[in-house]
Amino acid sequence: MSWTGKILRVDLNAGTCVSEPLRSDWAALYLGQRGLATKYICEEVDPAVDPLDPANKLIFATGPLTGTMSATGGRYSVVTKGALTGAIACSNSGGKFGAAFKRAGWDMIIVEGRAKAPVYLLIEDGDAALLPANDLWGTSVWDCEAAIRARHQDPQLKIASIGRAGECGVRYACVINDHDRAAGRSGVGAVMGAKRLKAIAVRGTQGVAVHDPKAFMAAIKAARAKLDPNPNRKRLGDVGTHAMLDVINAFGGLPTRNNRDVVFEGVHKINAAAVKVPRSGDGRPNLVATKACFACTIACGRVATIDPDHFTVAGGTDYKHPSGGLEFESAYALGSMVGVDDLDAVTYANFVCNEQGMDTISFGATLSAAMELYETGAIGDDETGGVALTFGSAEALAAMVQLTAKGEGFGVDLGLGAKRLCEKYGHPEFFMGVKGQEFAGYDGRAMPGMALAYATSNRGACHLRASPYASDFATSDLEGKAAIVAATQDERAATHDSAGICMFTAGALDLDDIAGQLEAACGGGWTGDRLRETGERIWNIERLFNLGAGFTAADDTLPDRILKEPANAGSAKGKTAELGRLLPEYYALRGWDESGVPTAETLNRLGIE
């Protein structure tokens, strides 16, 4: 079966790496990746713990399809109590790292404690060891990867690491693998930094066995027959997620200047068409190539360059090389949200976030909040070191991304995240997010389903936890929205966050298609209906963890700007977001009481003790 049956438990206090058997009874109930790792966190971590305390744990987890031939089967997740939110955190990444550690013979890595001095974990198939990383501490992700490969003379090592942002406690620091793939949200990299774990380097030379090879080949062939001709697959390869920028802007739901506006007048300068236009200086476009993750047949990844004459790259040679380019969320957060329409500056900020391991969404949205604080006079040049934090300033964006990533100057404040920053300077109302996590690139006034999805997401505001897109683009009628949000939350939890494949198969593959692959890979009777129930089970244990961490129904809400200030343009002009009807309906659908607490009946039905 596609489970290796082995977990690597890394105790940083003791400096030990110990193999232990996978709880297969839990895998049967929670599948893998997000679901299974969350079960371990719920069993082993006090939800009230400080996320940066050594008692918090950090789990790297694969799914049953990770490392197999299943199309896009290269995903892994990092699960912990989030440093940004204090809620359960799960950040999902692609690249080649996840498949490598599965092929080294491990289903999960559980990291606990805190090292006395910086270390990195080296895994070579069944062997694992903690090695000193004093000389790596203070390096960027890019330099760290190069140094580890050079030290071990192995260019095939796959590495997940933190940059300086994770070391210096940026609350939204992420884990970066394979140069520019990110387990991006909720501050999982800050937890890794607090543990003084700089990197995990893996050499996996084993295959991944499956339960029924003949059935597995048939199942993945059937999936490819659906995925390959799907128009969304081709579009993601051609224009990536970046295409959404024009769509959501035309719809009037593109968060702009800290959600004060919903349409960005400069969108055409940073959109998917702009990145293909050759520059006048060197004749090259911003977008120079695309790339794919392990086993991926979509290739949504972007490779970009910055104009060599642009002010941002005058002093740094690293930024003159092609690197990870803009996808939609980065273009929103580093573009419209801060009002910047300078494509090279937005690309530069994206490069630096990758280089130093920082979530582009939270950084951009936090800078946006700081710009509003600056505009209103709550902060001034004394705080910013003389940098004018005005909306639209490419210079401010370029300066602040470096300061934040390195924990210097006003970057220390920006590293707090928007919620803590706005509270510190007396304007909590400027925080645009939920449960401490900043919004993604959709304004809840234009998208009522997304508003509910944001409010109820277990990891704080998130665009990936539910899929209300088609419904929201078709109608603002609230009828049925709560059911769509709840159902797609469950589906996504089980499939694209716990099975090991990418969410971008969603337009082509349904739950039965994925269940067929899972059944052939690991057996045990997987069906589409069982996946739905598994997703609901995952959602409920995440909710229980958050309740234990101190969250209540009062946290299932949105900022006043979204609830009380009407949108000033677009499809929702004159409207605010409505949760008053949707939330009670959602709680009832979930089988939760009026306080948002799962009832005993619901927990019994799902087999949650």
Added chain:
Amino acid sequence: MKIRVELIALPQAGRRHSCVELADGATPEDLLSVLDLPDDEPYMTLINGLSVAPERRATTRLAEGDRVIVFPPLKGG
């Protein structure tokens, strides 16, 4: 009547902004049928910035000078 059409995130880039001549009383469904789009996915439409649900496309009347935006069912990411 003349309808202004903008296609977003669709391969027909050459017709990104165009004017389409339709008979009076035409509907968004009529417009989609003359745009010659591949029939492999359901498209979303905005008329003068407001969404028109797919099930209302055959009964909604367009008017002279309307601006229609057509885009595929993107799902975020």
